[in-house]
Amino acid sequence: xxxxxxxxxxxxxxxKYYRYLGDLLDNDVQRISSKELSEIIGFTAxxxxxxxxxxxxxxxQGYGYNIEALHTEIGKILGLDRPYNAILIGAGNLGQxxxxxxxxxxxxxxIKGLFDANPKIIGLKIREFEILDSDKIEDFVKENKIDIGxxxxxxxxxxxxxxxxxxxxxxxxxxxxxMDLNVPEDIIVENVNLTESLFTLSYLMKEDE
Amino acid sequence: xxxxxxxxxxxxxxxKYYRYLGDLLDNDVQRISSKELSEIIGFTAxxxxxxxxxxxxxxxQGYGYNIEALHTEIGKILGLDRPYNAILIGAGNLGQxxxxxxxxxxxxxxIKGLFDANPKIIGLKIREFEILDSDKIEDFVKENKIDIGxxxxxxxxxxxxxxxxxxxxxxxxxxxxxMDLNVPEDIIVENVNLTESLFTLSYLMKEDE
DNA sequence: TAGATTGTTAATCGATTAACAATC
DNA sequence: TAGATTGTTAATCGATTAACAATC
Numbered sequence: 001x002x003x004x005x006x007x008x009x010x011x012x013x014x015x016k017y018y019r020y021l022g023d024l025l026d027n028d029v030q031r032i033s034s035k036e037l038s039e040i041i042g043f044t045a046x047x048x049x050x051x052x053x054x055x056x057x058x059x060x061q062g063y064g065y066n067i068e069a070l071h072t073e074i075g076k077i078l079g080l081d082r083p084y085n086a087i088l089i090g091a092g093n094l095g096q097x098x099x100x101x102x103x104x105x106x107x108x109x110x111i112k113g114l115f116d117a118n119p120k121i122i123g124l125k126i127r128e129f130e131i132l133d134s135d136k137i138e139d140f141v142k143e144n145k146i147d148i149g150x151x152x153x154x155x156x157x158x159x160x161x162x163x164x165x166x167x168x169x170x171x172x173x174x175x176x177x178x179m180d181l182n183v184p185e186d187i188i189v190e191n192v193n194l195t196e197s198l199f200t201l202s203y204l205m206k207e208d209e
Numbered sequence: 210x211x212x213x214x215x216x217x218x219x220x221x222x223x224x225k226y227y228r229y230l231g232d233l234l235d236n237d238v239q240r241i242s243s244k245e246l247s248e249i250i251g252f253t254a255x256x257x258x259x260x261x262x263x264x265x266x267x268x269x270q271g272y273g274y275n276i277e278a279l280h281t282e283i284g285k286i287l288g289l290d291r292p293y294n295a296i297l298i299g300a301g302n303l304g305q306x307x308x309x310x311x312x313x314x315x316x317x318x319x320i321k322g323l324f325d326a327n328p329k330i331i332g333l334k335i336r337e338f339e340i341l342d343s344d345k346i347e348d349f350v351k352e353n354k355i356d357i358g359x360x361x362x363x364x365x366x367x368x369x370x371x372x373x374x375x376x377x378x379x380x381x382x383x384x385x386x387x388m389d390l391n392v393p394e395d396i397i398v399e400n401v402n403l404t405e406s407l408f409t410l411s412y413l414m415k416e417d418e
Numbered sequence: 419t420a421g422a423t424t425g426t427t428a429a430t431c432g433a434t435t436a437a438c439a440a441t442c
Numbered sequence: 443t444a445g446a447t448t449g450t451t452a453a454t455c456g457a458t459t460a461a462c463a464a465t466c
Contacts, residue, residue, distance in 0.1 A: 007456080007457070009457070009458095010457090011409060011412055012409060014408070014412060015402075015404065015409060018408065019387075019388075019404070019405070033424085034423075035423080044458075044460095045423095046458075046459050047457090047458060047459075049424065050425090050457090050458075050459090052425095053424090053426075059423075059425080060423080060424070060465090060466060061422075061423050061464070061466045062421070062422045062465070062466045063422080063423070063424085063466065064423065064424080065424090077412065078408045078412045079411040079414065080411060084411065084414070093302050093303070093309060094303065094306035096302045097301065097302030097303035098403070100302060101403070103387070103404055104404075104407060107404070107407070107408070107411075108411075109411075171414055172410055172413070174406070174407065178312070179228075180251075188413045190407070190409055190413070192401070192403065192406050193224075194307070194310070194401065195224065195228070195312055195313075196224035196225065197383070197399055198313060198316070198318060198399070199224035199227065199287045199316070200221060200223075200224060200399055201381055201383055201397060201399035202287050202288040202293065202316075202318075203220055203223060203286065203287045204381070204397045205288065205293070205356070205357075205380055205381045205397050206287075206288035206291075207215075216432075216433070218432095218433070218434095242447060243447075243448075244447080253435065255434075255435050255437090256434060256435075258448065258449065259433090259434080259435090259449090259450085262449060266448080268447075268449080269441090269442060270441045270442045270446075270447050270448040270449080271442040271445070271446045272442065272446080272447070273448080274448090
């Protein structure tokens with residue numbers, strides 16, 4: 001991939017742009033200036049223009065941005081125009097919540113299989129999918145061209161599962177286990193650490209009193 | 210609260226320090242230098258010392274840091290030494306996953322009640338709690354000194370619930386609804402936006418290929 | 419054309435890293 | 443004491459904001 005080095009700060013704002021532009025589209029708004037967007041999204045107009053210009057000149061002087069076109073462009077930048085195949089490992093409440101959330105499929109992420117190591121729930125059906133035995137992960141990943149592994153398992157065992165997924169060719173991990181995974185540097189890991197999030201809330205509430 | 214302005218960058222590293230120090234404690238390690246910690250946590254030694262010195266001089270020259278003492282101190286800084294009472298609204302899969310996670314209680318966060326608006330699940334029992342009708346939120350918050358509202362509801366209705374919680378005196382919101390809430394500035398909101406997280410993963414996988 | 423707003427360069431601000439005197 | 447490592451100041455790096463010429 002070409003592209004200069006985009007900072008993580010910019011990258012993490014992209015989904016917000018995408019979401020706000022989508023909301024505007026839903027409300028049939030057709031164009032917006034960086035100043036107007038600034039007022040609803042909470043970034044400065046200057047930052048918005050800087051961010052967008054990392055990827056191209058999507059605006060027009062004197063006019064602003066066409067919302068539909070910009071929304072589409074940011075979707076492409078985020079890679080939402082291509083499909084990703086995922087498997088989800090750990091079909092407890094959290095895993096089921098994620099498997100059931102329709103928003104992911106709309107964005108091109110398809111969960112192709114659910115796995116768990118617990119014999120009590122192997123064989124149960126969640127949506128259209130039967131929960132499969134974790135033993136079958138390797139075969140399934142290869143047969144179904146799986147790109148992403150979603151780890152909804154406890155801390156213990158998460159690293160071992162990550163190793164197995166990496167070994168059979170997975171490229172990205174969405175990690176809900178409350179720990180940092182050790183993976184080769186070409187493997188992308190996105191962590192969702194609920195404990196860290198809650199502790200941050202705790203800190204801020206304490207400071208605020 | 211006293212304390213100079215601590216940047217969000219520092220604040221979001223605190224739970225990581227707390228976690229890594231806890232792991233070291235579990236392994237009966239007693240002391241560590243910023244250089245050693247640097248190697249396992251992945252921040253520079255300089256940054257670790259800078260971060261910690263925002264809150265006090267916890268180390269000792271020539272020795273390093275006592276892990277148990279530092280762990281305790283960071284726990285206090287995070288406000289984990291005090292109890293927080295929470296209610297959780299939206300008792301679907303995600304809500305149940307959070308209600309069932311024992312790690313939060315260990316850190317002083319007690320979920321006192323679960324609420325939902327869906328008559329089909331009102332009355333069901335999750336752990337020791339019956340799911341209550343969302344109508345009863347206001348009375349419950351006042352009677353049980355609730356500090357935190359955990360929003361595990363869809364986008365629609367999340368803002369209205371936030372308004373109601375703020376109106377009855379809640380101080381913090383842990384928001385899992387995929388949108389930004391509008392609240393008075395003295396109310397703390399910590400967002401967990403799974404869609405944004407997934408889109409970030411998507412972007413990074415695309416860039417990486 | 420006149421007005422509006424972008425794209426982009428320059429200035430500022432803040433966060434990270436480096437360096438080292440203090441001291442255990 | 444000598445060696446190690448902190449706490450803290452200074453230097454560097456990067457991100458945000460401001461400004462404005464270009465242009466629709």
